[in-house]
Amino acid sequence: MIARELSEAPHRAPSERELIMARFTRRSVLAGSTALAGLAASGLPALGQARDRAVVRVARDIQNLDPAFRIGPIEGNVMRAVYQRLASFKAGSLDYENDAAAELKQVNDQLIEFRLKDGLTFQGGYGDVTAEDVKFSFERFNSATNKDGKKSSYASDWGALDKVEVTGKTTGKIHLKRPAPALFRITICDGSGAIVSQKAFDKLGDQVATQAIGSGVYTMAEWRANDRLVLKANPDYKGPKPSLSEITIKPVSDFKTAELAFRTNEIQFTEADSGSADGLAKVADSKIIQLDGMRYVWIGMNTEKKPLDNVKVRQAIRLAIDVDSAVAAAYNGKAKRANTMIQPSLLGHWKDAPVYKRDIAQAKRLLAEAGYPNGFKISLAVLNTAAFRTIAQVAQASLAEAGIDCRLDIQEAGTYFSLGRGDAGKNLELSLQQFSAKMDPSFTSQWFVSSQVGVWNWQRWANAEFDKLHEMVDSTIDPAKRAAGMVRMQQLMDESAAYVWLTYDTSLFATKSWLNPGILPNGTDWQYEHFKSV
Amino acid sequence: MIASAREVLAKVWAGGTGRIGLVLVFVILFVAAFAPWLVTHEPNKLDVLHRFADPSFEHLMGTDQIGRDFFSRIVVGTRLAVGVALAVILASLTMGTLLGIAAAYAGRQAERVILILFDIITSFPSLVLALAMVAMLGPSLVNVVIVVTITFIPHFGRVARAQTLALKSAPFLEAERVLGASPVRLVLVHVVPNIMGPLVVLASMDVPVVITIEAGLSFLGVGVRPPLASWGTLLYDGYQHLSQSVWPVIFAGLTLSAATLGFTLFGEALRDAVDPKLRSRAA
Incomplete structure (x- = not known):
């Protein structure tokens, strides 16, 4: 079961990370400029000035609005606004409350009962929201295929699902094959918990990728590929009306272009990079929101490749790299240093994780003991973004002091994400990586198990105890037991010395003072339904 | 007639x-030649605490995003730009000249093959061809030199061939041949010196183009690798951190502009001085 989930999981990670890659590619400068020109020509400034409408910038175009085949958080954010779920996150919080469900009860570890609110209807004349729709929405994650015959990239979200039993028009039971402690936070409250209309799916077929038929706060009024997606308040929504009557989502890939658009009020909300945040804070009627990041960044070492197969070499590299300088330079002092995999805000954070201070003398001693008194040559694979280039150059200079000649292999996203895959991954040496976390630690740890070697485990580090602990954490309800397991897993990673933890990044947003955005603590999940005009 | x-x-x-x-x-040549003595700091030394420092007596052009002295990096970048330009010009001039002379002297088939080769290379814009080749070979300083050299060979080859064809039937060459001079002697002692004037002018005018291509490749991330300082990477890193400091972009841009302007003005003046007929044609 676990193995199946994991085998399906990798498709999610690159999607989450695409948001980050889109930041600073050189081609994106041109594309972004074009988008900005289009933005200016589209007459949208007028929209931006009304205080019940906002233009929001996203880093890339929306690609698929079928919840099971969404690409990443950019689509997920739209889905949470258009589709209802049984429960949804409160504004800016990991706490959740009933959404489409009038009652939602965890009867035991493997059974959840629900009753839908009365009178919920899908837009476009697709009828009432029923328990049959809930069953269809959840069960299709494990059975549906797209037009290429591929299963859902998010199938693992519902990996624990046995079946949904419909007991009445609006009532049902969710039967699980095993306990799933992260089910609410990772699945039910997120895009994978979206309740879609079975009638609409039957009628629209493949068009569901471009037409979102929901019962949520907003309706999708317009979508022009590579230009805009417009959300309008759903007149049939039974809950409180949203503060904004209209939200226009504009894809602008380049940060610099987005910054210019924000300065000229073409857009009213955008993610900002650490370099531009201070400048944007000075723009009239604007403010910067900063959240502790949940994107963990580290330098991984291929434990199968010489000389990195020697633990003393890995320890030497860990001691040689100036983590504090790398993080300070790359994030302009706005991000904190990380010392372990799990973020402090998540269950299972190892608060006593060792803080490795730079020690060149000790690093040289370890290299000598490992048989490399004169150092060696090595390469560091880096995704081409400003922050990562900076980290890489600091690491390169740090390693040089220990006698290690590090060549930077700076790659664009298209090639970077295949570096660790399959047999190609055997030749990888050092790699600077960043993954996004979700609200449960098992989501984070899943990429480091042995079945992920050659997929997303680019360190090729395999540890049976780690695998077992991950399986336990992924299927145990008791928080204390889960936390203890997570800490032990991080200790095993530390013993391997295959990871130089750098930071959890930081999430920065520029917004107009009148606009209060809804952002979940991970920074990548936005709640359009909670964007407020103040 | 070629002047001294x-x-x-x-x-x-x-x-x-x-x-x-x-x-x-x-x-520029002075800075390139004496770069090790002109730098005020170790060009690759980090000082993260003092990143994005404004120009001062301590750091004449300020510091970059990881606190490296920008003046020192511009200086070593000048050495790299001039070094790449000279290496490329020298290599492409030599190979182009040899191929051009070979085309003029070899039989019809060989001439056709060489000219087709030149046509194939010149049918692509230099930068596009260089980008494609670097994508295949991988980014590195040596590959940049190889790739740009290849794109410039036809440039010199065509001029060398045309000049050699014009010279081939000159009476003094006929006389040398009658006196028993070998073909190698004819080429090295008589042909090459007599066709070098226009080629040198062409070379001087190509220097800024090579500098721009190298900087362009580095700006696009397929040129020299960090921590080597190329004007292109300095400009790109400066652009990426423009909101923190404008100085890197200003100084890298000014240096690149001054170099291309200088070599262009010098090349044009050299052309006019060597062959006034070209000036009247250009006018």
């Missing part, structure tokens, strides 16, 4: 733009 080097330089100096070009070229 001293006469040519005097003519270049006599013109207003030529003088500006000569001064700029001299400064």
Whole structure:
């Protein structure tokens, strides 16, 4: 079961990370400029000035609005606004409350009962929201295929699902094959918990990728590929009306272009990079929101490749790299240093994780003991973004002091994400990586198990105890037991010395003072339904 | 008739733009030649606490995003730009000249093959061809030199061939041949010196193009690798951190502009000095 989930999981990670890659590619400068020109020509400034409408910038175009085949958080954010779920996150919080469900009860570890609110209807004349729709929405994650015959990239979200039993028009039971402690936070409250209309799916077929038929706060009024997606308040929504009557989502890939658009009020909300945040804070009627990041960044070492197969070499590299300088330079002092995999805000954070201070003398001693008194040559694979280039150059200079000649292999996203895959991954040496976390630690740890070697485990580090602990954490309800397991897993990673933890990044947003955005603590999940005009 | 080097330089100096070009070229070559003595700091030494420092007596052009002294990086970048330009020009001039002479002297089939080769290479814009080749070979300083050299060979080859064809039937060459001079001697002693004038002018005018291509490749991330300082990477890193400091972009941009302007003005003045007929054609 676990193995199946994991085998399906990798498709999610690159999607989450695409948001980050889109930041600073050189081609994106041109594309972004074009988008900005289009933005200016589209007459949208007028929209931006009304205080019940906002233009929001996203880093890339929306690609698929079928919840099971969404690409990443950019689509997920739209889905949470258009589709209802049984429960949804409160504004800016990991706490959740009933959404489409009038009652939602965890009867035991493997059974959840629900009753839908009365009178919920899908837009476009697709009828009432029923328990049959809930069953269809959840069960299709494990059975549906797209037009290429591929299963859902998010199938693992519902990996624990046995079946949904419909007991009445609006009532049902969710039967699980095993306990799933992260089910609410990772699945039910997120895009994978979206309740879609079975009638609409039957009628629209493949068009569901471009037409979102929901019962949520907003309706999708317009979508022009590579230009805009417009959300309008759903007149049939039974809950409180949203503060904004209209939200226009504009894809602008380049940060610099987005910054210019924000300065000229073409857009009213955008993610900002650490370099531009201070400048944007000075723009009239604007403010910067900063959240502790949940994107963990580290330098991984291929434990199968010489000389990195020697633990003393890995320890030497860990001691040689100036983590504090790398993080300070790359994030302009706005991000904190990380010392372990799990973020402090998540269950299972190892608060006593060792803080490795730079020690060149000790690093040289370890290299000598490992048989490399004169150092060696090595390469560091880096995704081409400003922050990562900076980290890489600091690491390169740090390693040089220990006698290690590090060549930077700076790659664009298209090639970077295949570096660790399959047999190609055997030749990888050092790699600077960043993954996004979700609200449960098992989501984070899943990429480091042995079945992920050659997929997303680019360190090729395999540890049976780690695998077992991950399986336990992924299927145990008791928080204390889960936390203890997570800490032990991080200790095993530390013993391997295959990871130089750098930071959890930081999430920065520029917004107009009148606009209060809804952002979940991970920074990548936005709640359009909670964007407020103040 | 080709003038002596001293006469040519005097003519270049006599013109207003030529003088500006000569001064700029001299400064750039001087900086490139004496870079190790001109740097004020170790160019790759990090000082993260003092990143994005404004220009001062301590850091003449400020510091970059990881606190490296920008003046020192510009200086070593000058050495790299001039080094790449000279290596490329020298290699492409040599190979282009040899191929051009070979095309002029070899049989019809060989000439056709060489000319088709030139046509294939010149049918692609230099930068696009360089980008494609670097994508295949992988980014590195050596590959940049190889790739740009290949794109410039036809440039010199065509001129060398045309000049050789014009010279081939000259009476003094006929006389040498009658006296029993070998083909190698004819080429090295008589042909090459007599066709070098226009080729040198062409070379001087190609220097800024090579500098721009190298900087362009580095800006696009397929040129030299960090921590080597290329004007292109300095400009790109500066652009990425523009909101924190404008100085890196200003200084890298000014340096690149001054170099291309200087070599262009110098090349044009050199062309006019060597062959006044070209000036009247250009006018």
